[in-house]
Every structure is written in structure tokens, then in C-alpha cells.
Amino acid sequence: MDKTRAKRIIEMFKQRGADFHVLVCRTPQNVVMLTGYQPILGNSFCVVSLNNVREVEIRLVVPKDEEDLVPQGAAVEVKTFSEETMEHIGNTIQAVREPLAELLRSAKLNENAVIGYEGGHSPIATAYTQVGVPGPTTLDLLHQLFLGGYLRDATSMLDELAAIKTEEELGAIRRCEAVAYQGFAAAREAIRVGATEADVAAATYAALLRTGYAAPGTRHVQPHVHVMAGVRAALAYRAFNLTSNAAIKRGDTVTVQMEIGINGYWAELTRTFFAGDISDEWRKAHQACVAAQDAALKDIRDGASAYAVDGAARNVMQQAGFGSAFKHGLGHGFGFQAINHAAVPVLHPASKATLLSGMVHNMEPAVYIDGKGGIRLNDNVVVQADGNEVLSSALPRDLDWLVVEG
Numbered sequence: 001m002d003k004t005r006a007k008r009i010i011e012m013f014k015q016r017g018a019d020f021h022v023l024v025c026r027t028p029q030n031v032v033m034l035t036g037y038q039p040i041l042g043n044s045f046c047v048v049s050l051n052n053v054r055e056v057e058i059r060l061v062v063p064k065d066e067e068d069l070v071p072q073g074a075a076v077e078v079k080t081f082s083e084e085t086m087e088h089i090g091n092t093i094q095a096v097r098e099p100l101a102e103l104l105r106s107a108k109l110n111e112n113a114v115i116g117y118e119g120g121h122s123p124i125a126t127a128y129t130q131v132g133v134p135g136p137t138t139l140d141l142l143h144q145l146f147l148g149g150y151l152r153d154a155t156s157m158l159d160e161l162a163a164i165k166t167e168e169e170l171g172a173i174r175r176c177e178a179v180a181y182q183g184f185a186a187a188r189e190a191i192r193v194g195a196t197e198a199d200v201a202a203a204t205y206a207a208l209l210r211t212g213y214a215a216p217g218t219r220h221v222q223p224h225v226h227v228m229a230g231v232r233a234a235l236a237y238r239a240f241n242l243t244s245n246a247a248i249k250r251g252d253t254v255t256v257q258m259e260i261g262i263n264g265y266w267a268e269l270t271r272t273f274f275a276g277d278i279s280d281e282w283r284k285a286h287q288a289c290v291a292a293q294d295a296a297l298k299d300i301r302d303g304a305s306a307y308a309v310d311g312a313a314r315n316v317m318q319q320a321g322f323g324s325a326f327k328h329g330l331g332h333g334f335g336f337q338a339i340n341h342a343a344v345p346v347l348h349p350a351s352k353a354t355l356l357s358g359m360v361h362n363m364e365p366a367v368y369i370d371g372k373g374g375i376r377l378n379d380n381v382v383v384q385a386d387g388n389e390v391l392s393s394a395l396p397r398d399l400d401w402l403v404v405e406g
Helices: 002-016 028-035 064-069 092-106 138-146 153-163 167-190 195-216 229-234 280-299 307-317
Strands: 022-025 045-048 057-062 077-081 114-117 150-153 221-229 253-262 264-274 360-363 366-371 374-375 379-384 386-388
Touching: 002 028, 002 045, 002 138, 002 167, 002 360, 022 028, 022 150, 022 153, 028 045, 028 153, 045 092, 057 064, 057 092, 057 386, 064 077, 077 092, 077 307, 092 138, 114 138, 138 150, 138 229, 167 195, 167 221, 167 264, 167 374, 167 379, 195 221, 229 253, 229 366, 253 374, 264 307, 264 374, 264 379, 280 307, 280 360, 280 374
Parallel strands: 022 114, 057 077, 114 150
Antiparallel strands: 022 045, 045 057, 221 253, 253 264, 360 379, 366 374, 379 386
16 A cells, blocks of 8 residues: 555554544545545445554455455455355345454454444545445444444544545546646537537547546546536536536637546546637636636645635635625545545635645636626645645646637
């Protein structure tokens, strides 16, 4: 496993003292964070403990069909299960009971062990058309297997671990950023007067898949593209965006939002293009968004207040006359998920978070005008001790690139 991640797990166990002796996780984003292995079906169990010499030991129970997806060295022990064979039909909880019990015995937990489990308040990062999630039956199973032990919600501990990315994890996110660039380049080529939102999305998806699977080390690519043009782009502040078959008109804003996942690591970006020409109002809005990003970047560093960073960007938008049109926070964490508005750090007028080195977040000043359209610049930033790095810096944000003739 990632050596830096292992050190942080050890430190977290030390800080928590007797709060936890072992963690048991099922949600895919936590399994990726702890092991680098991306569960496809979401039915895997990850057991994290420290041995007698205070080294991290990871044990996994995975579906038989996913055994070959576990990276070498990710776990000291891997056991498999099958929910269905030609002899029987079962379910995850039934099939995993014995191999999970064997792993817990291998971890040599005493009868008074405190077991941390996922209480869960975050959305699930899915990797397939459906994905298993922890529920009451998972908790019941842990109660049955940990007779004499104590179960405790470890959600806050897992959130803290996920907030700070390692260099290895940043490398995985940078790979997503490079693939995203090719997706936006394809979107730019597809945008023209008369094309539909679906046309643009289709071209972007194709580029993301081709480029993603061509990247060294790629096992699984998950592209998500949302295109909203003209008056529909004014609604892009909502919790989710949906592409339609609406045709693009001259002068329309064309917002392309993209989430790209590779092997369970994510980037989330947005660019708004302008079809054929750009009005003075949208030119002013674009300038405000660029200036808002620049103002935020001056403040983003280790120890900075997330509230103050949001305020720096929001003040620019207000002075430009777009304060009420900027309808959401400046950003949120990402990396093991694409979009979780509660992921640390949250940059928002009500935020109490402090930025720390290694945190990764997006930065998305925007203008949404009902009946006209919307513009959003969404870039990705990693916090550093003396400043920051814009992970998506290769993606242009100037009008020479964003105004598309056609």
C-alpha cells in the first residue's frame, strides 16, 4: 500500500488511543483510500489494524471475480467469496461471513476490541451499474462476529484520513486532469451552432474513454459529462446537471461539466464555452470569474480559512455586480469522490474549515442569469505549505479558447 498513507493511518490510530483497535470498511471510496484497490461491485470488506510492532495490516475479503483487481502488496491477506455458484444462490452477508471471520481471527483482536465502522453520511462513489452499500445487515454481522467487542462509528476518522492526499494519490488525480483536458478539447471541437447538447456530450465521452484507457496503468475509466446550453445553463447551480437534446444557438453559453474517474480516483472540472460570439455581459461575467479565481489563489495556503478564501472570491463577484448570481460555495474537496458537497475542505460563506497542506478542492466561481444562461470556471487546486498548485492549469480559461466559431 501507499507508504505515506500507511504512516497516516498509524498516526491516526495513535491519536485516537483506545477509540479504535480496528477499522472495517465497505464503501468503495474508503477502500480505495485505504488500499488503492477499487471495488467494482461494492461488496468488498476491508479490515485495517495494527500488529504487535505497530505496523498497518490490511486484510481484504473480495468477490472472487475481483481478486485479480487487488494491487500487489495492497493487503497482507486476501480472501474471496461467491454469492452465487451452480450449487447455491446467496447474498453478500451470507457469503462473506466465514472469510471475514477468518480475517478477524488473523488480526488477533482481543475480546474487548473497539471496532470502527462506517456510520455513513456521504454519497457512494459507484463503479458499476449498481453497487452494494453498508446497511443494518452489515452492522448486525459485525455485532455477531465481534462478540465481546465494541462497535463505534469511525466516520469522522475516515473523513480526516481522506482529506489529506499523498503524493501517490495526487499523481492519480493528475492523470485524471490530463485525460479531462482531452475531453474538453473534444467538446470544443463539437460545439457549433445547430449541434445539440447530446452531440457535444457524445464527443466528450468518446475522447475521455479513448484517452483514459490509453493512459498507463488504467484499469477502469468512469466518465460523466453534463452539457447545458443557453437558458438551461442558468440552472447549472443545482445539485445535478443533465444533458438534453436542445440545439445550441449563436451566442449561447455552453457549460460543460465533467467528472472523470480512473481506478477510483477523481477530478471534477467545468468550462463554459460561447457559441459563435460572446455578448458584453458574458464577457464581463467571464472576467469576474477569472478575477475571483485569482483572488482566491492568493489566499489558498496551509492554515488559511476556507471562509476567507470563499470571501475573497465572492467579494470580486459582488464588486463586478454578480454577487447574487453566484449561487453556491466556491468549492469542496474531491479525489476519492467527484462530487460530495460536504467533503473537506468546504469553501463556503458558512464554512469553519481550515485549509491544510495536501487537501485537494475545486474552485468554481460562477454566474447564473435566469432566462439567459450561465458561466462557471471550475478548476482543481492542491493546498501547499506556502501556497497552492492548480492541478488543472493546462486547461485554458481565456476567451480565445472558450469562444468557439461555428
